[in-house]
Amino acid sequence: MSAPAAPLPEAYADARQRDVANHLGMWAFLATEILFFGGLFLAYFIYRSTYPAAFAAGSRTLNFWRGTFNTAVLLGSSLSMALGDAYIKQGRRRALQVCLATTAVLGAVFLAVKASEYHEMYAKHLLPGRGFEAGAAPGLQLFVLLYFTMTGLHAFHMLVGLGLMAWLLRQNRRGRFTPARHAPIEMFGLYWHFVDCVWVFLYPLLYLIPR
Amino acid sequence: MPESAATFRRLYTTFGALIGLLVVTAAVSSLPSGWWSTPLSLLIATAKAALIFTIFMRLRDQPALVRIFALVGFFWLAIMLTLAAADYFTRFWPA
Amino acid sequence: MSSAVPAPPDQPSYLGAETTVASWLGTRDHKRIALLYLFTITGFFVLGAVAAALMRWQLAVPSADLVTSDTYNRLFTLHGVVMVWFFLIPSIPTVLGNFLLPLMIGARDVAFPKLNLASWYIFVVGGLLALYAIVVGGVDTGWTFYTPYSSTYANGHVMVMAAGIFVAGFSSIATGLNFIVTVHKLRAPGMRWFRLPLFVWAIYATSVIMVLATPVLAITLLLMGLERVCGIGIFDPRIGGDPLLFQHLFWFYSHPAVYIMILPAMGVMSEIITCFARKRIFGYPVMAFSILSIAGLGFLVWGHHMFVSSQSVYAGVVFSFLSFLVSVPSAIKVFNWIGTLYRGSITLATPLLYALGFLALFTIGGLTGLFLATLAVDVHLHDTYFVIAHFHYIMVGGGVMAYIGGIHYWWPKISGRMYPERWAAFAAVTIFVGFNLTFFPQFLLGYLGMPRRYQIYPAEFHTLNVVSSLGAVVLAVGYLLPLFYLPRSFFRGPLAGPNPWKATGLEWQTPSPPPPENFGETPVVTGPPYDYPPL
Numbered sequence: 001m002s003a004p005a006a007p008l009p010e011a012y013a014d015a016r017q018r019d020v021a022n023h024l025g026m027w028a029f030l031a032t033e034i035l036f037f038g039g040l041f042l043a044y045f046i047y048r049s050t051y052p053a054a055f056a057a058g059s060r061t062l063n064f065w066r067g068t069f070n071t072a073v074l075l076g077s078s079l080s081m082a083l084g085d086a087y088i089k090q091g092r093r094r095a096l097q098v099c100l101a102t103t104a105v106l107g108a109v110f111l112a113v114k115a116s117e118y119h120e121m122y123a124k125h126l127l128p129g130r131g132f133e134a135g136a137a138p139g140l141q142l143f144v145l146l147y148f149t150m151t152g153l154h155a156f157h158m159l160v161g162l163g164l165m166a167w168l169l170r171q172n173r174r175g176r177f178t179p180a181r182h183a184p185i186e187m188f189g190l191y192w193h194f195v196d197c198v199w200v201f202l203y204p205l206l207y208l209i210p211r
Numbered sequence: 212m213p214e215s216a217a218t219f220r221r222l223y224t225t226f227g228a229l230i231g232l233l234v235v236t237a238a239v240s241s242l243p244s245g246w247w248s249t250p251l252s253l254l255i256a257t258a259k260a261a262l263i264f265t266i267f268m269r270l271r272d273q274p275a276l277v278r279i280f281a282l283v284g285f286f287w288l289a290i291m292l293t294l295a296a297a298d299y300f301t302r303f304w305p306a
Numbered sequence: 307m308s309s310a311v312p313a314p315p316d317q318p319s320y321l322g323a324e325t326t327v328a329s330w331l332g333t334r335d336h337k338r339i340a341l342l343y344l345f346t347i348t349g350f351f352v353l354g355a356v357a358a359a360l361m362r363w364q365l366a367v368p369s370a371d372l373v374t375s376d377t378y379n380r381l382f383t384l385h386g387v388v389m390v391w392f393f394l395i396p397s398i399p400t401v402l403g404n405f406l407l408p409l410m411i412g413a414r415d416v417a418f419p420k421l422n423l424a425s426w427y428i429f430v431v432g433g434l435l436a437l438y439a440i441v442v443g444g445v446d447t448g449w450t451f452y453t454p455y456s457s458t459y460a461n462g463h464v465m466v467m468a469a470g471i472f473v474a475g476f477s478s479i480a481t482g483l484n485f486i487v488t489v490h491k492l493r494a495p496g497m498r499w500f501r502l503p504l505f506v507w508a509i510y511a512t513s514v515i516m517v518l519a520t521p522v523l524a525i526t527l528l529l530m531g532l533e534r535v536c537g538i539g540i541f542d543p544r545i546g547g548d549p550l551l552f553q554h555l556f557w558f559y560s561h562p563a564v565y566i567m568i569l570p571a572m573g574v575m576s577e578i579i580t581c582f583a584r585k586r587i588f589g590y591p592v593m594a595f596s597i598l599s600i601a602g603l604g605f606l607v608w609g610h611h612m613f614v615s616s617q618s619v620y621a622g623v624v625f626s627f628l629s630f631l632v633s634v635p636s637a638i639k640v641f642n643w644i645g646t647l648y649r650g651s652i653t654l655a656t657p658l659l660y661a662l663g664f665l666a667l668f669t670i671g672g673l674t675g676l677f678l679a680t681l682a683v684d685v686h687l688h689d690t691y692f693v694i695a696h697f698h699y700i701m702v703g704g705g706v707m708a709y710i711g712g713i714h715y716w717w718p719k720i721s722g723r724m725y726p727e728r729w730a731a732f733a734a735v736t737i738f739v740g741f742n743l744t745f746f747p748q749f750l751l752g753y754l755g756m757p758r759r760y761q762i763y764p765a766e767f768h769t770l771n772v773v774s775s776l777g778a779v780v781l782a783v784g785y786l787l788p789l790f791y792l793p794r795s796f797f798r799g800p801l802a803g804p805n806p807w808k809a810t811g812l813e814w815q816t817p818s819p820p821p822p823e824n825f826g827e828t829p830v831v832t833g834p835p836y837d838y839p840p841l
Binding site: 033034039046049064071 | 240266292295
C-alpha cells in the first residue's frame with residue numbers, strides 16, 4: 001500500500017471522509033435513476049392493470065430463451081465487475097483488466113442478443129406504429145411500446161456503461177488504479193450493478209407475464 | 212477493507228444464488244399460473260436485487276447513511292405508484 | 307453603513323485572486339460559480355419579464371391585437387418555461403446556496419467542486435437550447451406541455467424546448483446531489499444538525515426534492531418527445547393510452563418543484579428576520595421539522611392540479627385532504643417568524659422590508675391555496691386568473707422577494723461593498739406596491755370567471771385588467787432599480803467590512819469578500835445558531 005493516495009480536494013479532512021462522500025454521491029445519483037425508470041414502471045403498472053390479457057399476449061411475443069439467457073449474461077457481468085473491484089483492492093491490476101474486459105464482452109453480448117430480439121419484433125410486424133399487426137387487441141401495442149421504451153432505455157444505459165468501461169480499461173493499463181485510489185472502479189461498479197438490477201425487474205415484468 | 216479469500220468466495224456464492232433464483236423464476240413461469248405468479252416472480256426479483264445491493268454493491272459494509280440513500284429512491288417510487296393507483300383504481304368505482 | 311476603509315487584506319479575496327476570463331470559466335470555487343449563475347439567471351429573468359410585459363400590454367385592452375393569438379400562446383409558454391426552469395428553480399439554490407452553503411457550515415467548498423462547475427455548464431447548454439427554441443418561433447403548449455396537444459398536434463418547436471428543459475434538469479440534479487453530500491459530510495467540528503442555520507436546512511430539503519423529483523420530469527419529457535417523434539406513444543388514446551398519465555407524471559415533479567422554489571426562500575427569511583430583529587428564531591426545532599415536512603408532504607399532493615381533468619373523484623378527495631395538510635407546516639413557519647419579530651429590536655433595513663413583504667404576500671398566497679385545494683371550489687376556479695394570482699403571490703410575492711432580499715442581505719459578503727440603502731428601500735416598496743396592483747385584481751378576475759391563457763376577454767373585465775397592467779409597469783420599475791444600483795455598488799459602493807449587519811453565522815466570521823478557501827483555519831462551533839444576546 002505504498003502508492004500515494006489521490007490528492008484530496010481541499011474540502012476534505014481525510015480520505016475516508018472523501019470515500020464516504022463519493023458513495024453518498026453515487027447512491028444519490030442511483031436514486032435519480034430509480035425515479036427515472038420509475039416513471040416507466042408506473043406506466044407499465046397502470047396499463048398492465050387495465051389490459052391484463054393484452055399484456056399477457058404481448059409477453060408471449062417475446063423470446064423467453066433469449067430473455068432468460070440475457071439475464072444470466074448480465075448477472076455474470078455483475079460477478080466479473082464485483083471480482084474486478086475486489087482484485088484492484090488487492091492491487092492486482094492485470095486481474096482487474098481481465099475482469100473489466102469480461103464485463104464489457106458480456107455487456108456487448110447482451111446488447112447483441114437484444115438487437116436480434118428487436119429485429120425479430122420487426123420481422124413479426126410488432127414495431128409500434130403504422131406497421132403494427134392489424135387487428136391486435138387494444139393494449140397489445142401499448143405493451144410493445146413499453147417493452148421497447150423500457151429495454152431501449154436500459155440498453156442505452158448499458159451503452160454508456162460500455163463507453164465508460166473502455167475508458168476504465170485504458171486508465172487501468174496506464175496504472176492509474178491502486179488499492180488506495182480506485183474510486184472510479186468502485187463507482188462504476190455501483191452503476192453497472194444498478195443497471196443489472198433494473199434488468200432483474202424488467203425480465204419477469206416483460207417476459208414472464210402469466211397467461 | 213482488505214480483501215480476502217472469503218470475499219471472493221462470497222462473490223461466487225452470491226452469483227450461484229442469483230443464477231439459482233433465475234432458474235427458479237424461469238421454471239415457475241412454465242407452471243400453470245395463478246394469483247400468486249406475479250407476486251412470486253416480483254419477490255424473487257427483489258431477492259436478486261437485494262443480493263446484488265448487499266453483496267456486489269457492498270451495502271452490507273457501508274455506514275447506515277449510505278444504506279438509507281440506497282433505499283430512499285424505492286420508497287419514493289412507492290409513493291408515486293400508490294397515489295397514482297388511487298386514481299386509476301377508483302375511476303369506475305363502484306363499477 | 308460606514309464607508310471606513312479596512313486594513314489592507316493580507317490575502318486577496320475570491321474576486322481578486324485571479325482575474326482572467328479563463329479563471330472564471332474554469333473555476334472550482336463555489337463563490338465564483340454562484341456569480342456565474344447569478345449572471346445567467348438574471349438574463350433569463352429579463353427575458354421572462356419581457357414576455358410578461360408584452361402579455362400585460364396585450365391584456366390592457368379587451369380585444370387587443372398587439373399580438374396574434376398564436377403569438378400570445380407562445381409568449382405565455384415562454385414566460386412559464388423561462389421563469390420556472392431558468393430563473394426561479396435555480397435562483398436561490400444556485401446563487402445564494404452555492405455562495406453560502408460551505409461558508410455557513412464552515413467548509414472550504416462543496417463536496418464535488420468539479421461537478422459544481424459542470425452543473426453550470428449543463429445549465430447553460432439547456433438554456434441555449436431553450437433560447438434557440440424561442441428564437442426560431444417558440445412553443446404554444448403552455449409550460450405544462452399537456453398531451454395530446456404537445457405530443458400530437460402542437461406546431462411549435464416542442465422537441466428543442468423539451469430538450470432544453472431536460473438538460474437543465476441534470477444541472478438541478480447535480481446541484482442538489484452536491485449540496486446533500488456537502489451538508490452530510492463537510493460540516494465543521496461542532497456543527498451538529500441542530501446547530502445549522504435554517505437556511506442550510508432549507509437548502510438541504512430543497513436538494514432532496516431536486517434529486518428525487520427532477521428525474522420524473524426527465525422521463526416525462528422523454529416519453530412526450532418519443533410520442534411526438536414516433537407518431538405514437540403511451541399517452542395516445544387511439545391505442546388505449548391515457549393522456550392523463552402524462553399529467554400524473556408531470557405533476558409528480560412539478561408540484562414538488564414549487565417547493566423547490568419556496569423552501570430556499572423560507573430559509574432566507576429565517577436568516578434575515580433573526581438578524582434584523584436581533585433575536586433567536588422562535589421555535590428552531592419546529593422550524594427545521596416544518597421544512598422537512600413541507601418537502602415530504604409536497605410529494606403527496608400533485609393531484610390537486612388535476613381535480614377537473616377526469617381524475618377519479620375519490621383520488622381528488624385524497625389529494626385535497628393531503629393538500630390541506632401541507633399548508634400546516636407553512637403556516638407554522640409564518641407564525642414563528644412573527645413570533646421572532648415580536649418584541650425584537652427591529653431595524654427596518656432593506657432586507658427586512660423584503661422579508662415583511664414576503665410575510666404578507668406569502669400568507670395571502672398560501673391562504674388562497676386553500677381555496678384551490680378545496681375540491682368543490684376548485685371546480686370553479688381551475689384555469690382561471692385566481693390560480694395565476696395564487697401562484698404569483700407565492701412564487702413572486704414570496705420567492706422572488708426573498709431572493710432579492712437575500713441578495714441585498716448578503717451583498718456585502720458577496721461584493722465586499724454596501725448597496726445604496728435609500729434606493730434599495732425605495733425599490734423594495736415599489737416592488738411591493740407594484741406587485742399588489744398587478745396581482746390582486748387577478749384574484750377578482752378569476753373569481754369572476756376570466757380564464758387564464760386567453761389573450762382577449764369580455765369587456766366587463768376591462769377595468770381590473772387595466773389596473774393589473776398598470777401595476778406591472780410599477781413592478782417593472784421596482785425590478786429595474788436593483789439591476790442598476792447593484793452592479794454599480796459592486797464596483798463603487800462603500801466597503802462593508804466582514805460583518806456590517808453584526809449578524810451571527812459563520813459566513814460573517816470571515817472577510818468580505820471571503821478569501822478563496824473561505825476560512826483561515828477551520829472554525830469550531832460551540833453554540834446554537836442565531837445566538838443574539840438577550841434583549
